[in-house]
Amino acid sequence: MAQEGLLVSAFYILVFTAVLITYRVLRGPTLPDRVVGLNTITTKIVVIIAIVSVMRGEYYLIDLAIVLLMVNSVGGLILAKYMERRGGSGA
């Protein structure tokens, strides 16, 4: 059916953009570049988990997506605090 094909194409486009951003994570010139890339990839993975949860009809996966989003935001705040306190040696 048509809606299934739409969701599968959305899944593949999201995976493709995540692979594109992996370039910035691997070859970012500074540390904040890599942190920005990792945050973006994790949010894309949250959306991918939501799409898979609707596609397979297994709705318990959405709890996993909510927990992953919360862990990602707390990790981003801790990395920002680390960069702020370290200072001085950036390029």
Next chain:
Amino acid sequence: MGPEVILLLLGEAVMVFGALGIIRFPDVYTRLHAATKCDTGGAMSIILYLVITMDAPALVRAKFLVLAFLIAMMNPMVSHALARGAYRYGVKPEVVVDMYAWDNP
């Protein structure tokens, strides 16, 4: 298929152009700009499409709406903290006018 497909297509387009911006922009702050637009707008649009079109109990739809609300609250907060941390870390913006340095000498 109805008019709600526009939400899905808009989300996918925002995701692709955000990824291109993260690759091609010259600076941490402009990349952060592209990443915030891509994450918040695209993810909320796709999740709203899922909420509209799926056939599930009301509790599951409420969980998806909670996920969209959390994305809208937490993502700008993390982006703000990352921009501030990058400036204190020592990355200079490649712009002519640096207004953060004016306010915080």
